Amino acid sequence: MEAERVLVIGVGRIGAVTAVGLAHLLHDVTGVDTNAGRVEELQAGRLREAEPGLRAALQSALRLRALRFAPGAAPGGFDFAFLCVDTPPLPGGEPDLRQLFAAAEYAARTLRPGGTVVTRSTVPPGTGDRLEAALRAAGRGDLGVVHVPEFLREGRAWEDFREPDRIVVGARDRVRCERVARLFAGISAPVYRCDRVTAELAKYAANAFLATTVSFANEMADLAARLGADPEVLFETLRADRRIGREAYLGPGLGFGGHCLPKDTAALEYVAAARGLTLHQLQATIRVNRERVGQAAAWLDEALGGLEGRTIAVLGLAFKPGTDDLRESRALALAEALALHGAEVRGYDPLVREAPGICCPGTLPAALEGADALVVAHRADWVRALDPCEAAALMARQLVYDAPGGIDHRAWAAAGFVTNRCLREPVAAADGSER
Template sequence: MQARRVAVIGTGYVGLTTGACLAALGHRVVCADADAGKVERLRRAEVDIMEPRLPELVEEGLAAGRLTFVQDTPAAVREAEIVFLCLPTPMGSGGAADLAAVEAVADEIRAVLPHGCAVVNKSTVPVGTSERVAALLGRPDVSVVSNPEFLREGRAVQDFMHPDRLVVGSADEDAARLVADLYAGLDAPTLLMDAAGAELTKYAANFFLAMKLSFANNLATLCEALGADIDDVTRGIGHDPRIGGAFLQPGPGWGGSCLPKDTHALLTVCEQAGVDFPLLRATIETNLKHQQTLVERVVAGCGQPDGSLRGVRLALFGLTFKAGTSDLRDSPALAVARALRERGAELYAYDPALSETRPDLSDLLTLTATPEEAAGGAAACLVLTEWPHFHDLDWEAVAGRLASPVVHDFRNFLDAERLRRAGLTCRAVGRPVAVAAG
């Protein structure tokens, strides 16, 4: 593998993981970010992101001289052979992806890109963005490549170093191979295609995963109505290799930094292309309806006669969108919390990743230092994130603090028999209720 000079613009989950891992593979990487404070922290190997192995890779890259951090984006790309755009593409008006950050950086680097370099869209972007970036750059001597990421938060480094596939798309086959060669040595099939195919592959993958989760949640509701156990059913179908067992775990709905924005963005792409995709719409609608079903379950258990939760205290265990990350973006836990708050509930929450005060959550809930503190006087406890800490919790102590011995395990994560022996009634999703031991 030939070591390349690489620039990475943006140091979020994707950018920082990309930069640190490419440096670990032997490339010389300059990462640029507009946040001066973040750049200074990264120069000291201080990583704000909760991601296993990432701080160590940053420290090793800095020590080896293969990884540097700058605030000056044009300076970062002047000597680069390959420039990665790892920029936020949040949900914009009407659900479409907001490409403002990508367009702004393209404008900023246009004049300083070296002759013959490749600009790589690593961010999740709509089909046609490679052509759009090429037009914005106005540089026929510069190729634009789509190389979507398939990184899971909490496993980003693992996924980068051990990918199940590498997707690289461009109208310029030489540029596509140049980018693909960056990953030489990684044991994964490399799929070369055009840019449109690569861009759509990322959206299609996330839509399919969201669809499986919506299916599992809807199936769990059916299991409850029919007296079946969702674990038995998903285990039964998951052994079929045409289906597989991944993403069949029911929960409080799907969320996070990718699935909500990408499904809505794909829906916008469909509308612009004049293609009706009912399955995509149903996937989104099912997710919202499932969360409302869970809220109604809580209301039925401890709500007021008028259907409100006015004056009812509830304990929430977990707020991040999944365990192993401090990310709250489009967290299903927060979606459920907001729906409960709209009904008048008083929410007290504990999450091991949120040890500091969060002013952005102060209107919604009160953060506590311990789970027992959150449980104090609560009419019910809701487990919304599958932190391992909760599995091994002193549930007898929690039971002693709750005003009513009810736990809603919306992650199907807890040992229901363990809770039952602790004097708690455990209500999971799609499972029989485990009534407190008498």
């Protein structure tokens, strides 16, 4: 396989993985970013985010000189420029593409004649056409734009780069499409070659579907609670169905957060509305999600007889377990709502040292000390390992709101806790023992 000269523009969470991954696929990679501190850190082999395996891979690529990070790149030397900048939402849900167009302008200055701009950022369908028009207007009609959406999961970014479920390459011409697909030779995954709009829509459709399963699960969990049904068993039975799948996002919680699902569902709704189409299913998904935090706050308010002056400990602060990313975290949204009603909120998360607007005392016991209630926001081993008797001894009151089903409610009830789950009688086995 031929080594290509690749420029990665924007080496944040996605760009860093892309740069390291392409270097490990034996390409000659340069990463640039407008954030000088980030460039310096990566060039020194340091990685802030909690991504298993990525730091070691970064360091080995730097050692082999397959990868370097710099504030800028020499003009004219690159075959491919990957755009990995952010596409954040504007207030109406429309993605803000200013960083993307600035990065494309930079690509136009650094690509060799006939080179290819690869959009890796999540972009609304039709963006590739707009970028090509902008490049033409800038006198670089020789360049082409190919979209290769990124589907990786935060916290498993390196694993997902090396073993993705699929690679989607969307281009206007076959030759360019093949050239970009060849960059990923060495990864064993199905490659879907398609037109650019299909590739652009593929990412939004995947995230809309994932978000929909989250909202569906939350509604089913609410119904299970009303009926006294066991949500654990309920979701296990759903995931056991091969048409649904073991890794489906089926489980209760505070709703979907993070950098992608909220902004991408809003963007898709915007994209459809701009073409006169209402996506009713997607709108319901977003609405159900929006209500989760308020429901949790209302439960705590009622259970505590008001939130004013109460101390509440929140366990799990990142937008999901296994990552340090706080962007659009539902746990932080709940903390903010509780604080707005006069509660003092403390937080603990093993991967997060500090979080905006919330006191993080640094240890689990310190977060629980004197608390009137506990909110479990993450389903994680460290939460499951928490001893309810030790928690009861530390806390002022024994009250727990467990959003994801992260604790053994029977054990916590036995330790004197009131929880948000209604507990059924255990099933008696044929031999008379309890199950």
